[in-house]
Structure formats: C-alpha cells, structure tokens
Amino acid sequence: MYDYSTASETALDQKTIKFSARDVQVYYGDNHAIKDVNVDLEDKTVTAFIGPSGCGKSTFLRCLNRMNDTIDICRIEGDIKLDGEDIYDKAIDPVQLRAKVGMVFQKPNPFPKSIYDNVAYGPRIHGLAKSKTDLDEIVEQSLRRAALWDEVKDRLAAPGTGMSGGQQQRLCIARAVATAPEVLLMDEPCSALDPIATAQVEELIDELRKKFSLVIVTHSMQQAARVSQKTAFFHLGNLVEFGETGQIFTNPTDERTESYITGRIG
Amino acid sequence: MSDATHTSLMAQSAHTRRRNQAEKRFRAYGLAAIALGLTFLVVLLSTIFYNGVGSFQQSFVNVPVYLDPAKLDKKGNRDIADIKKVSTFAYAPLVQKGLFALIEAHGIETELKKPKDMKKLLSASSTAQVRDYVISNPGQIGETVTFRLLASSRVDGYIKGRVKRADVARDKNINVAQLDLSDAFIKAGVISKEFNLGFITGADASESRPEQAGIGVSMLGSFFMMLVVLGLSLPIGVAASIYLEEFASKNRLTDVIEVNISNLAAVPSIVFGILGLAVFIQFMHLPQSAPLVGGLVLTLMTLPTIIISTRASLKAVPPSIRDAALGIGASKMQTVFHHVLPLAMPGILTGTIIGLAQALGETAPLLLIGMVGYIATNPPDGLASGFLDPNSAMPAQIYEWAKRADPAYYERAWGGIIILLVFLLTMNLIAILLRRRFERRW
Numbered sequence: 001m002y003d004y005s006t007a008s009e010t011a012l013d014q015k016t017i018k019f020s021a022r023d024v025q026v027y028y029g030d031n032h033a034i035k036d037v038n039v040d041l042e043d044k045t046v047t048a049f050i051g052p053s054g055c056g057k058s059t060f061l062r063c064l065n066r067m068n069d070t071i072d073i074c075r076i077e078g079d080i081k082l083d084g085e086d087i088y089d090k091a092i093d094p095v096q097l098r099a100k101v102g103m104v105f106q107k108p109n110p111f112p113k114s115i116y117d118n119v120a121y122g123p124r125i126h127g128l129a130k131s132k133t134d135l136d137e138i139v140e141q142s143l144r145r146a147a148l149w150d151e152v153k154d155r156l157a158a159p160g161t162g163m164s165g166g167q168q169q170r171l172c173i174a175r176a177v178a179t180a181p182e183v184l185l186m187d188e189p190c191s192a193l194d195p196i197a198t199a200q201v202e203e204l205i206d207e208l209r210k211k212f213s214l215v216i217v218t219h220s221m222q223q224a225a226r227v228s229q230k231t232a233f234f235h236l237g238n239l240v241e242f243g244e245t246g247q248i249f250t251n252p253t254d255e256r257t258e259s260y261i262t263g264r265i266g
Numbered sequence: 267m268s269d270a271t272h273t274s275l276m277a278q279s280a281h282t283r284r285r286n287q288a289e290k291r292f293r294a295y296g297l298a299a300i301a302l303g304l305t306f307l308v309v310l311l312s313t314i315f316y317n318g319v320g321s322f323q324q325s326f327v328n329v330p331v332y333l334d335p336a337k338l339d340k341k342g343n344r345d346i347a348d349i350k351k352v353s354t355f356a357y358a359p360l361v362q363k364g365l366f367a368l369i370e371a372h373g374i375e376t377e378l379k380k381p382k383d384m385k386k387l388l389s390a391s392s393t394a395q396v397r398d399y400v401i402s403n404p405g406q407i408g409e410t411v412t413f414r415l416l417a418s419s420r421v422d423g424y425i426k427g428r429v430k431r432a433d434v435a436r437d438k439n440i441n442v443a444q445l446d447l448s449d450a451f452i453k454a455g456v457i458s459k460e461f462n463l464g465f466i467t468g469a470d471a472s473e474s475r476p477e478q479a480g481i482g483v484s485m486l487g488s489f490f491m492m493l494v495v496l497g498l499s500l501p502i503g504v505a506a507s508i509y510l511e512e513f514a515s516k517n518r519l520t521d522v523i524e525v526n527i528s529n530l531a532a533v534p535s536i537v538f539g540i541l542g543l544a545v546f547i548q549f550m551h552l553p554q555s556a557p558l559v560g561g562l563v564l565t566l567m568t569l570p571t572i573i574i575s576t577r578a579s580l581k582a583v584p585p586s587i588r589d590a591a592l593g594i595g596a597s598k599m600q601t602v603f604h605h606v607l608p609l610a611m612p613g614i615l616t617g618t619i620i621g622l623a624q625a626l627g628e629t630a631p632l633l634l635i636g637m638v639g640y641i642a643t644n645p646p647d648g649l650a651s652g653f654l655d656p657n658s659a660m661p662a663q664i665y666e667w668a669k670r671a672d673p674a675y676y677e678r679a680w681g682g683i684i685i686l687l688v689f690l691l692t693m694n695l696i697a698i699l700l701r702r703r704f705e706r707r708w
Binding site for chain 1: 515516584586587588589590591592593594595596597600604605609
C-alpha cells in the first residue's frame with residue numbers, strides 16, 4: 001500500500017494541493033469498486049492514473065467532478081476536498097463543481113452543433129461572456145489553447161461532428177477549457193485516436209499544464225511516462241502506488257506496480 | 267486429425283448440403299410470406315377503391331325552374347320574411363314543371379304525365395336547394411333559373427350500374443318508365459355524372475337521401491378531436507417521458523409505472539370508451555357526442571403510445587451527449603432541453619403522428635360516448651361549437667353509413683374509407699419524411 005505521509009511531505013514542499021482525497025470508498029451496489037484511496041493531487045501538474053482494466057481509475061476520476069452522481073447505484077464514502085472544500089458536502093452544487101472541474105471523455109463527443117456553438121455552450125450557460133465580442137474572444141482563445149484555431153478558424157459554423165477524430169477530441173478539450181475550469185479531468189482521451197492525433201493531444205496536455213492541473217486516465221504506460229509528472233497506479237480498487245512518474249516507471253516500490261509496468265499483469 | 271483423408275473443397279459435404287438446403291427453404295418461406303402479404307394488400311386496396319370510387323361522382327340534373335311569383339311571393343312585395351314563410355312543398359311543383367319543360371324541349375316520349383311521377387327522379391333535397399337560392403336571391407323571382415340538382419339515389423345508382431332494370435319491379439322508389447326517362451335525359455345531356463364535391467365537404471343526410479350525404483362535417487369533428495388529442499397528449503406524454511427517462515431514479519415504483527404504461531398501450535380501446543362515458547359524461551357532465559369528450563377519450567388511448575415512443579427516442583440519444591453537457595457544468599434540465607430533447611425530437615414527432623393516426627381511425631370508444639348514431643347535419647360555426655356541439659367523426663360516420671339499409675350508403679361507406687385512408691397515409695408519410703429529414707448518425 002502506498003504510504004501517504006512521506007509522499008505528501010515532499011509534495012507540500014513544492015506545490016499547492018488542488019485535490020485531496022481521504023479514505024475514499026466507492027460502491028456500485030454491492031461491488032466495492034474503490035477501497036481506501038488517499039491521494040493529493042497538485043496544482044499545475046499532470047497526474048496520470050494507470051492500471052489494468054476495471055481497476056477503478058476511471059471511477060475515481062469521475063468522483064472528482066461528481067459525474068458518478070448520475071449513476072443511481074453508485075455510493076461514495078470518505079472525503080474529497082477541492083481547495084479545502086468538501087465537494088460531497090450538501091451545500092455544494094455539482095453543477096458549479098463541474099464548471100470548475102472540466103472533463104474530457106474517452107470517445108470524442110462534440111455536440112451535433114457548429115464548432116462555434118460547441119465551444120460557446122459552456123460560457124453561455126455559465127454567463128461568462130457579457131457580449132458577443134466577449135464570447136467570440138473566449139471561443140478563439142479556447143480553440144487556440146486546444147491548438148485547433150488555425151485549422152477551424154474559417155469554418156466555425158461547420159458541424160463539430162464532421163471533423164476528424166483527433167480534431168473532435170481537441171474540440172472537446174477546447175469546449176472544456178472555455179468554461180475556465182481549474183482542473184481538467186481526462187478519461188483516456190487518446191484511446192480512440194490515431195498516433196498522430198495522439199501526439200497532438202499529448203503536446204496540448206503539456207501546454208495546458210501551465211494553466212490548469214490535469215488528471216489523465218490512460219491505458220498506455222508510454223503516454224503516462226511522456227505527459228505526466230505524477231503517476232498513480234491502481235489495482236483492484238486500491239491505490240497501490242503514487243509518486244513521481246520517473247520513479248514509478250524506473251524504480252517502483254510495490255511489486256504489483258513492477259509486474260504491471262513490465263507487462264506481467266493487466 | 268492429422269491423418270484425415272484429404273477432402274476437396276469442390277465437393278460439398280453432406281452437412282454443408284443440408285445447411286444450404288435449409289437456408290434455401292427459409293428464403294422461400296420468407297418470399298412466400300411477403301408475396302402473400304402483398305396479395306392481401308392489393309386485394310384490400312383494390313376492393314376499397316372499386317367499391318368506393320363511385321361516391322366521388324354523383325349524377326346531377328340540370329333543370330330550368332320558373333320561379334313563379336304567384337307561388338313564391340303572393341303579396342308581390344318581395345318581403346324576405348314572407349318569402350321565408352313559403353315551404354319546400356310549394357317549390358316541388360315548380361321543379362317538376364321544370365322537368366316537364368325539359369321533356370318537351372327535347373321531344374322525349376314518356377308515359378309519365380303526372381307531376382308526382384317526376385318526384386322520384388330528383389333528390390328530396392332539390393326543393394330545399396331551390397328555396398335556399400330564392401331566399402338569398404329574392405330578386406330572381408319571376409325569372410327562369412337553371413339549377414344543377416342532385417338526381418335521386420336510384421337514378422344515380424342506375425347510371426353507376428348499381429341499380430339494375432331487373433331489380434326495380436319490387437322497388438317502390440323507382441319504376442321502369444322513370445328509368446327510361448333517365449336514359450333519355452342522359453342522351454339529351456340533361457343528366458350528367460360529375461365530381462362530387464358535396465361528398466367531401468357536405469354533412470350527413472337522413473336515411474332517405476343518401477345522394478346528399480357527405481363526410482365533411484364529421485371530418486371537422488375528427489379535426490377538433492385531433493386538436494384535443496394533440497394539445498393534451500403531446501405535452502403530457504413528453505413531460506412524463508422526460509421525467510421517467512431522465513430524472514426519476516430507477517426503483518420498484520418506476521418499474522411498476524413502466525410496466526403499467528405498456529399495459530395501458532395494450533388495453534382495448536372500448537375500455538377507454540366506457541371510462542370516458544363514466545368519467546367525462548356521467549361524472550363531469552361534459553356534453554354527449556362532443557368532439558371534446560371524444561378527444562379526451564382518445565388522449566387517454568394515445569398517451570401510452572406517445573410515452574413509449576418518446577422514451578424510446580430519448581433512450582436512443584447516446585449517453586455521451588449527456589456526459590458532455592454535464593461535464594461542462596450544464597444542469598440536468600439544461601442537458602435535457604438543450605441537447606437531448608432536440609436530438610430526440612424527430613422520434614418524438616414520429617411517434618406522436620403515428621399515435622394521432624391511430625386515434626383518427628379509432629371507432630370503438632366513440633360508440634360509447636355517443637358520437638355514433640348521431641346525424642351530423644350542421645357544420646360547427648366557430649371554435650366553441652366545434653369542440654362542444656354534438657358531432658361525429660370520420661370512422662364513426664363510416665360505421666353509421668355501413669349500418670344503413672340503402673345500398674347507396676354502402677357505396678358512401680367505402681368512399682369514406684378511401685378518404686380516411688388518404689388522411690392516415692398522409693400522416694404516416696409525414697412521419698417517415700420527418701424521420702428521414704432529421705435522422706442523425708453518431
């Protein structure tokens with residue numbers, strides 16, 4: 001089991017903590033999907049969640065912006081704090097939380113609307129733009145951040161669903177960025193993309209780190225190694241090991257981590 | 267396996283041959299089933315068309331009628347109140363004289379000499395038609411005006427081939443001499459078969475004058491019923507489905523509701539009819555035979571259909587769209603109304619139209635709330651009267667006609683079915699077009 005106390009000391013020295021989870025348990029009906037997870041996620045950092053299929057990494061990710069609320073049988077125990085506030089407190093409105101903690105999904109899921117409307121939807125419902133020029137500004141900035149602006153600036157009215165897979169995923173990132181979140185959660189953002197689009201999205205993730213803290217779930221260990229500074233290894237619902245990415249991949253302390261990384265389990 | 271004898275791919279093994287034959291047989295069964303279905307359809311449609319097409323044509327007699335001032339306006343001061351006092355009985359001799367004038371003008375020989383003999387040639391409605399004309403144009407009194415009058419149903423039937431000369435011996439409504447005269451009139455061009463607009467726009471008529479009966483008023487009855495059904499079942503059905511599909515948590519209660527909605531869809535429509543009779547008429551004292559009540563009953567019947575199809579189309583919207591909207595902080599309601607509902611709309615509309623088409627063709631519940639057996643003679647004059655005045659509906663009207671003894675009404679019933687089918691096919695066509703037009707792929 002990952003020893004939380006020593007890791008947090010080193011982490012605290014360097015950066016502010018964005019998310020901190022304590023004794024988190026998640027149940028799907030009778031199934032205990034997440035067991036005793038304790039973790040601190042730092043600001044302006046890419047944290048990668050790795051682990052074999054069904055290990056709970058996506059489930060835990062979805063706890064961070066309460067997307068699990070939409071699943072009736074899902075039950076969560078323990079504390080998850082964002083900037084010191086318990087996000088499962090009764091006073092917290094999940095809708096406000098999700099505006100702060102954006103999410104990008106495994107499969108690109110642009111709305112069947114124009115590129116412009118896709119990006120503008122979030123700012124519109126949150127009232128972030130006071131005028132049309134404001135909104136245009138936000139849309140352009142978000143598309144630039146998602147490294148998509150140059151490709152689509154001449155066809156903002158074209159449907160978002162008509163683009164290539166990689167472009168669609170970057171559009172989804174732009175859409176998430178447009179609501180000015182503080183944390184961006186990415187659930188296997190590249191699993192449906194070809195290697196070139198993957199490279200573009202990875203480059204983008206590195207770029208986005210300057211402004212946001214990112215949490216990325218990935219099946220590809222190479223990807224975790226490339227884009228993340230911190231890595232968490234999940235196995236059968238347990239957070240087995242959490243630490244600097246370099247250390248996890250070169251010198252894991254737990255033998256399960258080592259087995260997974262070397263391809264013996266998973 | 268390694269030392270198995272070599273088998274050639276060129277020769278089919280017994281097993282493969284059996285499989286292929288089974289497949290061939292199955293294809294033949296399928297084709298036969300389709301061919302049988304198509305045959306039934308063709309037989310059905312051609313029977314309907316063959317029997318009903320006659321009602322779209324009607325025989326008319328062009329009669330010059332001298333509007334005799336001595337009969338129609340005895341005081342001679344053209345006072346409209348006095349003219350209105352003259353009943354249709356006074357008009358009958360004038361119209362009959364007009365027919366004698368025609369016989370003379372065309373040099374037709376006939377043994378029919380008495381004015382009464384002419385009565386059976388024309389529809390009983392003809393005197394009323396002339397009277398209506400005189401009341402709206404009193405200035406024409408003293409002139410000879412040529413009227414296009416409906417021929418009686420027997421003459422019409424004779425022209426259409428429904429009434430045979432051999433049959434008239436036992437028929438006291440017409441005799442051979444009158445048929446001879448009709449033949450002569452046809453030759454002279456006095457009687458002609460023309461398109462029957464009155465059938466589409468007109469009102470129902472009494473048992474004795476089928477030539478005058480039309481489906482127009484009951485069409486309006488159906489129209490007002492459909493307004494009620496659409497106005498109630500679409501919002502209620504969509505609201506219920508959205509709540510059940512998007513907001514309600516899945517538990518025992520919602521399961522029970524779901525099962526019972528499916529049960530309701532399978533309840534025979536006459537049950538809804540008796541429910542409507544008990545609740546809307548006997549308990550709430552809404553007017554009998556009113557399209558409002560008919561619409562309420564049909565709403566009950568249509569709701570499950572709309573709820574089921576709406577839920578199906580909401581379910582068909584991929585969850586990734588909901589995730590996307592929720593993930594950027596849209597509320598549940600924003601997610602539903604901005605994204606899910608617009609995508610489900612074509613499916614919802616299709617289901618609604620199909621539900622409406624079902625309701626439009628429904629007869630059984632109308633039996634119980636008094637929309638059958640009622641002779642709808644006057645078109646409603648306004649919205650309130652359209653909803654509240656007694657009326658019939660298209661399928662009820664067809665049923666009513668089919669019940670009547672006169673074979674002329676039999677033809678009317680088939681004609682009504684053609685009109686009803688045209689409406690239903692149009693609605694289904696709109697549903698298909700909507701689906702095609704707005705269908706999205708993900």
